[in-house]
Structure formats: structure tokens, C-alpha cells
Amino acid sequence: MESGKRVSETHIMVLPFHAQGHINPMLQFSKRLASKGIKVTLVIAATSNSQSMHAQTSSINIEIISEELDRRQQEESIEDYLERFRILASQGLTALLEKHNRSNHPAKILIYDSVLPWAQDLAEHLGLDGVPFFTQSCAVSAIYYHFYQGVFNTPLEESTVSMPSMPLLRVDDLPSFINVKSPVDSALLNLVLSQFSNFKKGKWILCNTFDKLEDQVMKWMASQRPLIKTIGPTVPSMYLDKRLEDDKDYGLSLFQQNVDTCITWLDTKGIGSVVYVSFGSLASLGEEQMEELAWGLKRSNSHFMWVVRELEKKKLPDNFIEETSEKGLVVSWCCQLEVLAHKAVGCFMTHCGWNSTLEALSLGVPMIAMPRFSDQTTNAKFVEDVWQVGVRVKADEKGIVKREEIELCISEIMEGERGHEMKRNAARWKELAKEAVNEGGSSDKNLEEFVAELLCSSD
Ligand code: UDP
Numbered sequence: 001m002e003s004g005k006r007v008s009e010t011h012i013m014v015l016p017f018h019a020q021g022h023i024n025p026m027l028q029f030s031k032r033l034a035s036k037g038i039k040v041t042l043v044i045a046a047t048s049n050s051q052s053m054h055a056q057t058s059s060i061n062i063e064i065i066s067e068e069l070d071r072r073q074q075e076e077s078i079e080d081y082l083e084r085f086r087i088l089a090s091q092g093l094t095a096l097l098e099k100h101n102r103s104n105h106p107a108k109i110l111i112y113d114s115v116l117p118w119a120q121d122l123a124e125h126l127g128l129d130g131v132p133f134f135t136q137s138c139a140v141s142a143i144y145y146h147f148y149q150g151v152f153n154t155p156l157e158e159s160t161v162s163m164p165s166m167p168l169l170r171v172d173d174l175p176s177f178i179n180v181k182s183p184v185d186s187a188l189l190n191l192v193l194s195q196f197s198n199f200k201k202g203k204w205i206l207c208n209t210f211d212k213l214e215d216q217v218m219k220w221m222a223s224q225r226p227l228i229k230t231i232g233p234t235v236p237s238m239y240l241d242k243r244l245e246d247d248k249d250y251g252l253s254l255f256q257q258n259v260d261t262c263i264t265w266l267d268t269k270g271i272g273s274v275v276y277v278s279f280g281s282l283a284s285l286g287e288e289q290m291e292e293l294a295w296g297l298k299r300s301n302s303h304f305m306w307v308v309r310e311l312e313k314k315k316l317p318d319n320f321i322e323e324t325s326e327k328g329l330v331v332s333w334c335c336q337l338e339v340l341a342h343k344a345v346g347c348f349m350t351h352c353g354w355n356s357t358l359e360a361l362s363l364g365v366p367m368i369a370m371p372r373f374s375d376q377t378t379n380a381k382f383v384e385d386v387w388q389v390g391v392r393v394k395a396d397e398k399g400i401v402k403r404e405e406i407e408l409c410i411s412e413i414m415e416g417e418r419g420h421e422m423k424r425n426a427a428r429w430k431e432l433a434k435e436a437v438n439e440g441g442s443s444d445k446n447l448e449e450f451v452a453e454l455l456c457s458s459d
Contacts, residue, residue: 010454011039011105017113018046020254020281021355022135025208028234034059036451045089046070065092078187086118114195134207136354138214140375148196154179165216173381176373208232210436210443229446233358233433239337240434255333262334269303272346278307279351283372290315296406302414304328340365347413352379364430366390366422368409389426
């Protein structure tokens, strides 16, 4: 992973969208580029936590270009926020590039989050090469691409939809934005489809996945755009291979976390005895769902560690934390990779955000998939049916996953025969993930090729 380190004058700017699930993989990718001898500046478009961000990384530069974009203002529509984001981020980025142009290290390449397609035009305008970085799975990208091209439409005419190199998908397996039910869905659908507005421009496209994980669909995407390349999983190498030293920090956390409490608590628990529960940085549960989940965890035979973000805490049943303190720990944020890598964790109840899914696969942890929205539904389908590393919860007719179902899924994975099989499958994916990013693996080779070309073109 750290092979062939060259010292280069090549300078790359990396621009993620301002969300935890976008910053984490692009930050890790930046560190990998830096480990190959490239100078990298990660451009953060907004932050309320800039102090800790600066403190947390050593191998790359971090620049904050606007303090005003942290979150959508009250009453601001998603479209208005995205437009404000585009304007302020373009201005900030242009000023930053001009500053670097006057220095000894002008930037040559802009790697941008694929949901910010305007960055390609900006890069071209300023004389840089633009390279989009897809933070979702390749299967999800392919589905959006088919939809963008009008290959299928919703509502679906049949109960399933068939696409090349993909299992048959039911409506519930498609990314939720495709089934537009509200103006918010429609704004988000436009955002994800905009990723393809300049799909045929530029040379390279980078995807946070690995070839063996999405073999068929990756080949299909490559038939559309040959220089689409897998570079994932972007999990730091030390989590994939304990022998490797690495910069331990996974991301620039947008939330306050207490790593020590979590790890100290996990240290007191037996091997594989804890269910880790998290719904990522954005998804929120309704009150009824929160209550069912809480009682499901309480009824199960396993310990649990549950991430309930500060804003969600008021939905917990009264006295839940006190009543379950022997059995469980509720935290408002944790270092997820540290937790997933801990030997006490036996399974991960997850919303199936793409980073969480990849992290669990890469660390060999079986999953209970409880998708909420966006691409999570598709990731859950793959977790259960394609990679066979988890079960997907069943909801009732009102869309609520009841306590009995939660208890059942936990016992299936933690105690049942199927759970053993899933653990074996998860261990196999862990090996394949490590193989992909280790020296000579598919993702490492792609990164080497990418870097070699950058060095060549900037000589
Ligand atoms: N994460 C974390 N601590 C937590 C919960 C999540 O560090 O308590 C990280 C997790 O490791 C992942 C990211 O936040 O890298 C969430 O990204 P994902 O794509 O899974 O979900 P999203 O937040 O985008 O819905």
C-alpha cells in the first residue's frame, strides 16, 4: 500500500460534498494519494468544527473555504441550499486555486465529489483536469445511470426491474429517491442524476468499491466508460491489516465523539457478544420506530452499543438508558471503525449507508440491514442476497419494524446457524477487501496507474 513513494510536485485538490459520508472516503483517498508521494489539499466547503479538523491530519493539507455552508437554513429548500453551496464553494475554490497558482505548487487536478458536477466546468475553466469521485456503490451508480438515460421509469410497469449485470430488483430494492413521493425526494433525485451530466467528459472516474465486490456491474460500467476505476475500500490500511501502521483517524468528524468510553465498555464484553447499532449521520427514526427498536434491543439476548445522535435522543423511551445500563451503552457518536474492529462486536445493525456497508464488509462484521432511504435500500438488497453477509429486517404494513422482528434478526445472526454462515462470508469479504488495496491488488493497481499518469502529465 505504501510502495514506490515518490516525491512529486504534483498537487491535487480534493473537494467532497459537506456530509460525513462524503468527507470520510474522500479524506481517506487523499491520504492514500499522499502516501504515493502526491501533494494533496482537501477542500472542506464548510465546518463548525474546523479546529479539530486541522488538528487531525498530518499527511495532507486541509483548507476550509466557507464557514457559511454548514447546514441548510430554516425554510431553505434543498435546491436553494445546493445553489448557495455551488456559488460559495466555487468562489472559495477559485480563490484558493488562484492563491496556490501564485505559489510553487499550483494545483493540476481537481478530484470532486460526483454530486458536485459543476466542479468539472470550474476545473476546466481554470485549466485543471477534473476527476469525479463516486461515493456510492457501483450498482447504485449503474441504477441511477439507467434511470438518467430513461431505460426505466417509475412507477414501474412490472413488479421488478431488470438491468444488465444486476440481480432482479423490486421497487423496495431501488434507491428511494427514484420513487419520488415528495419535493424533497425530487430535489435529491435531481442531485443524484446530475452526477451523469458530465459522465462522458474528463478522463478518469473513481469509485469507492473494489472489483471483486461488484465484479459484473463494474465491468458493465467500464463498457460505458473505460476509465472508470475502483480505488476502494477507502478504509485505512491499519484496520484492514493489523501489521500496518497508519494514520489512525478515519474521518474528520462533524460530531463530538467519545472513543474512550466506547472502547473501555467494549473491553469488558465477551468476544462477539455485542450488537453495534447505528443509522449514520443523517437518517432519523420516527418515535414509534425508535421505541420498537429500543424494546427489541432490550428483549434480545445480546449486549448492544447504540449510536443515538444528540438530536434523536429525545425520542428514546423514558428511562431507557437507566433501565438498560447493565446490558447496553447509548452514545451520541463514536469512532465507528474502532468499534467495528473490536472483537466484542458480533454484528452491526445498520442503515446500510455505503460507507457503513463497506466498513462492515472490510472488517468482516455481519449485518442486520435496516435501510431508511436513498441508496440504503439497494445496499441492503446486496448485503442480504448478493454478498450474503446479513439479514434485512421486515417492516409491518405501516413501515414499522417491530420489536419481535428486531429480536428475531439479532438472534438469527448472533446465535443461529445462518449467522455462522454469514460470519464465514463476512470473513471472506474482509480478505478480499484487504487483497484489493494491498500492494498489487486491483484497487492499488488502479491507484498506481492513476498516479503514474498524473506524474507523467505534470512532468
Ligand atoms: N460514523 C462514525 N461514527 C458513528 C456513526 C458513523 O464515525 O457513530 C461514520 C461511519 O464510519 C461512516 C460515516 O460516519 O464512515 C457514515 O457514512 P454512511 O455512508 O455509512 O452513512 P451516512 O451518514 O452518509 O448516511
